[in-house]
Amino acid sequence: xxxxxxxxxxxxxxxxxxxxxxxxxxxxxxxxxxxxxxxxxxxxxxxxxxxxxxxxxxxxxxxxxxxxxxxxxxxxxxxxxxxxxxxxxxxxxxxxxxxxxxxxxxxxxxxxxxxxxxxxxxxxxxxxxxxxxxxxxxxxxxxxxxxxxxxxxxxxxxxxxxxxxxxxxxxxxxxxxxxxxxxxxxxxxxxxxxxxxxxxxxxxxxxxxxxxxxxxxxxxxxxxxxxxxxxxxxxxxxxxxxxxxxxxxxxxxxxxxxxxxxxxxxxxxxxxxxxxxxxxxxxxxxxxxxxxxxxxxxxxxxxxxxxxxxxxxxxxxxxxxxxxxxxxxxxxxxxxxxxxxxxxxxxxxxxxxxxxxxxxxxxxxxxxxxxxxxxxxxxxxx
Numbered sequence: 001x002x003x004x005x006x007x008x009x010x011x012x013x014x015x016x017x018x019x020x021x022x023x024x025x026x027x028x029x030x031x032x033x034x035x036x037x038x039x040x041x042x043x044x045x046x047x048x049x050x051x052x053x054x055x056x057x058x059x060x061x062x063x064x065x066x067x068x069x070x071x072x073x074x075x076x077x078x079x080x081x082x083x084x085x086x087x088x089x090x091x092x093x094x095x096x097x098x099x100x101x102x103x104x105x106x107x108x109x110x111x112x113x114x115x116x117x118x119x120x121x122x123x124x125x126x127x128x129x130x131x132x133x134x135x136x137x138x139x140x141x142x143x144x145x146x147x148x149x150x151x152x153x154x155x156x157x158x159x160x161x162x163x164x165x166x167x168x169x170x171x172x173x174x175x176x177x178x179x180x181x182x183x184x185x186x187x188x189x190x191x192x193x194x195x196x197x198x199x200x201x202x203x204x205x206x207x208x209x210x211x212x213x214x215x216x217x218x219x220x221x222x223x224x225x226x227x228x229x230x231x232x233x234x235x236x237x238x239x240x241x242x243x244x245x246x247x248x249x250x251x252x253x254x255x256x257x258x259x260x261x262x263x264x265x266x267x268x269x270x271x272x273x274x275x276x277x278x279x280x281x282x283x284x285x286x287x288x289x290x291x292x293x294x295x296x297x298x299x300x301x302x303x304x305x306x307x308x309x310x311x312x313x314x315x316x317x318x319x320x321x322x323x324x325x326x327x328x329x330x331x332x333x334x335x336x337x338x339x340x341x342x343x344x345x346x347x348x349x350x351x352x353x354x355x356x357x358x359x360x361x362x363x364x365x366x367x368x369x370x371x372x373x374x375x376x377x378x379x380x381x382x
Contacts, residue, residue, distance in 0.1 A: 047204025086203030140245025
């Protein structure tokens with residue numbers, strides 16, 4: 001376990017260093033994509049390094065008979081789709097419909113593999129569960145990634161939660177895989193801390209979401225054989241680590257609909273943005289506060305589960321994440337008027353496009369064509 005994590009950490013560290021070297025030398029431009037909103041000159045595609053290092057680590061575990069080839073195949077196929085989709089979005093900013101279609105396919109394939117592997121009377125139920133949750137977690141993980149180091153800190157807390165479950169119930173595979181996922185994220189922290197040099201981009205958000213789903217699947221499949229909990233209790237217990245991104249997505253969609261806006265429209269009213277921009281906390285402090293609250297909630301849920309109440313803990317966790325977001329953000333959410341287009345939304349849209357300056361004497365008349373673009377600006381944040 002320690003050897004696999006160390007190797008994966010070293011691979012990720014080397015990959016990030018190679019990206020910065022290539023940027024400095026003007027090499028490998030196909031992996032050097034400037035983050036358009038970065039004030040520190042950061043580049044995207046850090047998620048590509050995370051996926052590559054993790055996959056190589058999983059291959060090593062498979063060769064050492066510590067991970068089944070079936071699990072490796074499941075990770076590889078769905079991950080490859082998300083990587084290809086994220087690469088195109090980071091490079092070309094593909095349309096939301098195309099992005100959602102790709103996520104739909106990746107989630108569908110992952111759910112099919114999971115349902116087939118379970119091979120019991122509950123397989124169809126859990127196919128639908130993994131399909132819906134996968135779609136939500138992929139998007140929610142991207143929404144969370146809005147300030148420096150937040151993806152590192154929140155994902156590490158989730159991985160640690162699964163590690164604790166594995167340790168408590170003596171599930172070696174759960175401990176090994178969670179440690180493997182932690183390693184590249186720790187390496188990424190050195191490059192994502194302020195002033196950030198590398199962002200994970202669309203690829204990273206999708207891969208973090210996939211890793212959460214993978215951990216949930218492995219947890220369920222392992223706990224069903226090692227605990228006395230019922231099937232439904234284990235299903236809730238295995239889903240604890242998914243709550244943060246799912247609640248983030250659900251709250252974001254509902255508040256946008258409540259404000260009379262498209263649920264796919266980007267904004268800066270997420271929890272991390274409000275802590276950073278409105279409460280004037282640094283990016284890293286905002287990320288640390290959210291991660292600490294995440295850790296407190298996860299710890300409480302795990303403790304309740306050990307007392308024999310995983311279902312109750314799951315729903316208390318949902319309420320806790322919603323309460324935390326609402327208590328911090330509701331005052332600002334309620335100030336937004338339905339149907340309005342605040343100036344900073346317009347400026348954000350302008351910043352996403354190339355600007356061409358034309359001399360006034362070259363034009364006879366000026367007209368404007370204003371169209372709505374639902375591209376979410378959170379997917380490119382640090």
